[in-house]
Amino acid sequence: MIPAAPLVALLVTLGFTVPAPASAATATAAATSCYGGAVTVHYGDVLDFGPYWTTSRCNDINMRVVGGDAEYVVACVKFAKTGVCNRWTRVGRTWTTVATDVLDGTKFTVPNGVDLEGSSATIQIAF
Structure with missing residues (x-):
């Protein structure tokens, strides 16, 4: 053998x-899952994270805090088509859905203008 x-x-x-x-x-x-395609960004680097375009990996847009001393951030998704935030959501250290049932190829940004609960945060966005 x-x-x-x-x-x-x-x-x-x-x-x-x-x-x-x-x-x-x-x-x-x-x-290659939804979370496997996540992008990592640092809170405070830019006014808005993105633009990004949704993919077939995810049906939703998800976020989580992965670093820094902030326990959570408050985030929304601003879709290019409307130019307004969908809703403000508290995002902590576990994956949190910030927009649901989003069509593939949808352009969006994540505004970075809300104070942190702490002084720094590294965030992952999966879409």
Whole structure:
């Protein structure tokens, strides 16, 4: 019997594809999921984060605080089509939906004008 590693190497050399182990497939799926495509921004760097265009990865626009000393920020989504914020939402250290059922390809920004609950924050936005 040929050990697994040399057999896989032989099959790849011959042009066969070898499926990834389940754990690797799960990690790959997570990387291409809604949150896997998140952008990281620093609160205070610009007036508005974006513009961004929604993708097929997510049905919603989600945010979370991932760094800094702020426990939360208050955020809204400003859609280019209307130019106004949808609603102000408190966003903490877990993923929070800030806009729901958004069509793919929708242009939006996230205003950065509300005081932090703390002095700094690094935020992720998934869309």
